[in-house]
Amino acid sequence: MRTMSVLRTGCRHRGHAFAAISAVALAACSLGPNGQPPAMPSPAHYGRTALPEQTAMADGVSQRFDIGAQPVPEWWRLYRSPQLDALVDEGLKNSPTLAATEKNLAGAREQLRAQIGSSLLPTIDAGAQATRERALGIPEAGPPTVRYNVFVGQIQAHYTFDLFGAVRYANAALHARVDVQAFELNAARRALAANIVTTTINAAMLDSEIDATRRLIALAQQNAQEDARRYALGAVSHAQALASQQSAAAFEATLPGLLQQRDATGHALAVLLGRTPDAEPEIPDLASLATPEQVPVVVPSALLRTRPDIVAAEAAVKAAAAEVGLATAQMFPSLSLTASMGQGGFSWPTALSAAGALWSIGGSLTQPLFHGGALLAQRRAAIDFYDAATQQYKATVLSAFQNVADTLAALEHDAQAVSATQTQTQSARQAFDETAARGRLGAIPAASVRASEQQYWNAKLTALRSSAQRLADTALLFQAMGDAPKG
Template sequence: MVTSAILRQPHVVKLSVLAAACTLAACSFGPSGEPPAMPQPAHYGAEAQPTQTVPAQGITQQFVVGAKAVPQWWKLYQSDPLNTLVDEGLRHSPTLAATDKSLAAAREQLRAQVGSSMLPTIDAGGQATRNRALTIPDLGPSTLLYNVFVGQLQVHYTFDLFGAARLADAALAARVNVQAYQFDAARRALAANIVTAAITSAALHAQIETTERLVTLANEQARDTQRRYALGAVSHSDQLNAEQSAASLSASLPGLKQQWLTTRHALAVLLGRTPDAAPDDLDLAQLHVPEQVPVVVPSELLRSRPDIQAADAALKAAAADVGVATAQMFPSLSLSAAMGQGGFSWPVALSGAGAIWSLGASLSQPLFHGGALFAQRRAALDTYDATVSQYRQTVLAAFQNVADTLGSLEHDAQALDAANLAARSAEGIFVETSGRYRLGALPVSSARSSEQQFRNAQLDEIRYTSARLTDTAALFQAMGNPPVDAAQPAAAAAAVPVSSTGISN
């Protein structure tokens, strides 16, 4: 009667139906873990991308559609000092070293879990005790003292009938892969940050030198205006305007220097150095913008971006978690065995009469857990659905990243071309004006004014040159790594050969 009452419980009926459905459906315990189909846009941005940029400073960048991502793309800048900085950062960055060790620890935890869940456990134990038996006064013999000596081996193994352990191992292996892809992403981000910081520092240095010259020219102009005002040649307003221009330029210089120092300090830390050991600035003119930039097609981008690969691995882990939650509803079978020697004295314990052994089997089937098992499975399914949405968002964000950087390169080239033309024109005016001033045809104020126009145009050219170089680095970073099918970075999934049902093929 108790058994029939239990079987009438609604949760037990659900379990029975689920068990039968599982048998008929070849034990499909959860989702396959395959990523959802994503749209394959004809081009990344709202507008069709050009095949090349406009020429700027004599260089036209080619967008090579369908090309593979470049692993060590920073070498395309053709700067040995830049290559040295990136290599140093990849070797000595504490953040990268910590991520590497965390990944190594995760791999060892995976090996430990696989070994403990897939193989039997064997333990050796020994015990030696001295005991005093209790007696009842006036009814029993005198107090008895005796020794017990026991030594034995114990073996325990749980059969993974429905794949709960194998699916748990697969989930952990997928999470190790997530960490491995995150480590790849961290390496690439570190390289991109070093390149960007080095270029930015070099550009800021050049801007500071140009701004200092502008400050010198403005101060000379202010002093000259002061003398002319004293002679009555200009108005008081002209004098104040000259002083205001000189003071404004001087006020912009400390902020620029602070920005330069901050960038240098950040670069030093990226390299694993202290800020006082910041490297010398690169020569901005010695950095060559890469003329050919790969544009990975969207379908290939899904396999080359570490962040998308990490989202894919997280999806597989969530699918395995659903299988684990399902498998926990089904029977579990364990075997145990023990053999050894025991006795009340060492001679007896070590003799044939002291042989002891035991065999046992344990079978358990969840019947009623207050709905916890079903709730856990529903939670796992909801988590899986959330992971699917996160995968979609990661892919869309990657497409946006590529689209933005492609658009930036085209607009950088246009702005740099215009700034370069303005700087060359201003330089020509400055050279001609300086020549006429030396001949006495023009006053010094005209020569000074033409140089100020040239230096301001030069500042714009430096800014746009820096933007083009750093945005090129951002596009290389956005393309990811060439996919390597033969050796996944975590090498974890191969250690746990499980199928989606938890039953080996």
């Protein structure tokens, strides 16, 4: 019966202790904000007007907007170009910038593990010490000096109780900061893929533009040479000959700039792939890149979970909220427990015997009283940073909505531009073919044929730029949609 009474008493004491610990834990939960991001509006559609089901037909493709679909992970494969796929795969594998970001994330995760391990579990250290000492003695009481040895071996343990959640808040803040880095890595990976795709498209467009420009230069030079001969024969005025020469020189002046852009684009693409600038990869032909027909459009409410920049901003809010709790918890008492045990003595036999046993145990309770206003200032600063994080979250969401709205509008306008420029190019081509046929029959002079061909190549240049812009804007929209949410 006595044993049962003792057990009941112990149970009551444990129940009181558990209730006290629970009360403290509940109190700790209210020391900071809950870390939830502010509510954001969910517009019915991204832009000023509702999104159409599909774009205008252009180049035989009408891009269909799949509203409510999930983002496409490897969206670049929709261009149906093995060369482009290989370039993106190489860049994601070999980019030193991306690799550095991954290593920084791995290091941050290890730091988080270290902090959790050191803060939630007791620290235990073993130490040994052997010293030879000489101390001053009292001449009247003994020899003038004292020489002796000290041998000590100890195991020390230390643990700080997380009474008000300071450790928990610190770990939560660091965990959220690691999440921010993880989401930023995802954003960097998607940005790298988009940069490789758009840079490749730009390089392919420049290759086509350079070819067209060289043909225009050749036609202008033929006109200038013919007018120079006709001027020598007195058939045309000197002003017309000079005008033709000026026109040819103007076309020639555009080529160096295009070549410089092409060189810079090739260098940039090589570096994106992790190569040196001199190792530029082979660029696919612009005509070999298919325009993706199905384009996913994540609804605004779901975009908050798919965009890496938005979820990173949300993690930053959680980190700032935890830091408010940490700054508040540091104003409350701190309880630590320290214990040690070991052996010691002035000789090895004594140190190893029962007489050399050493031990200590103690606790310390610290309550901050006066720190010159530092603790209060730190808490106010944490609250200000939290407010800033919530505002930054709002700005990130609004910027993401704008980004999607701009790219969606761009695709619709790109399709209209491609359709118009292709009609212009087809008309110019038909006119050139008819003019060339009449020129072969001798019905019109060669200069008229060259003028018609110049109109065709100018129209083709405009169409090339429009098609390349459509391909690039499609890549930007895929990037803007983010990733499918995990889990």
